Amino acid sequence: MNKINLLSRIQYLYKHENKNIIQYLKKISNTSSNSIEDILISYDFQAGNYTKSYKENPNAKKHHLKNLIEVLDDLNGCKTILEVGVGEATSLLEIIKSSRVNYDKIFGFDLSWSRIKYAKKLLEEGQLSEVELFTGDLFNMPLANNSIDLVYTVHALEPNGGKELEALKELYRVASKYVVLVEPYYEGANSEAKERMDRLGYIKGLEDKINQLGYKILLNKALNNDMNPLNPANIIVIEKQKDDHKPPAILCCPVTKSPLKFIKGCYYSEESLLAYPLIDGIPCLLSNNAIIATKFLDD
């Protein structure tokens, strides 16, 4: 079901009837799992909310992420870092500000363009405008194999219940050293929290699925500083098996995984013959943003 033509109706329901968008979208398509389109629409409408609550109480975020920051700081030899599903970069900002590590390159992407717009503004205000931000889908990441030393998520896999294996494989593909997950711990939740996670279509069974894929878990422990007791989370650190292949370029076409070059004001892949636009300076790297441009390089 294509829900793009429903956006103004959804805006009305969100603003005037305070409807939960993702539940509404699932109801009209009569499904129990969250589609990528449902997640995108729902988070895009909520853009601005995280920035607002972060600015009202930055210490709450700092406290929430304290254990994660310590874990990330102990991972040696990481020069590049990426937050997948970065949202409005409230976590990324706090992590980079508090970390003892000086990363050479910092990346963040999200499904939602509007949330990246807020992320950009927050990072500029926090003197971190060098962070590279773009839109993308974690199931088709616009990044080359082994291109980022440390790939992490903070509650971004969360709404993608049922697709845990695909998500893990894609994160592992892009990481060159570590994947770190702060994600719901369904198995350790009480019955009220489990009922909520089931209703919201959250992921579950991450440890089992990581073992099923044969990945090496270095650490799996409770985050402890959960902001929401109905959403307990664990920190899981996965170490990637050594692979010395270094990619020629970090950004790649999400469809073919061939290198993307910034040419004539957009990102272009000579191999896939697809162009990806920038809107208000934000590269739009979802596969359905691709524009077929076979003659793009012609004069």
Ligand SMILES: C[S@@+](CC[C@H](N)C(=O)[O-])C[C@H]1O[C@@H](n2cnc3c(N)ncnc32)[C@H](O)[C@@H]1O
């Ligand atoms: C709960 S928010 C967390 C945002 C951010 N990580 C933080 O800590 O503030 C989840 C974010 O994950 C993003 N997300 C969910 N599924 C995604 C996917 N398949 N690809 C990219 N981003 C995704 C959502 O758009 C949303 O911004």
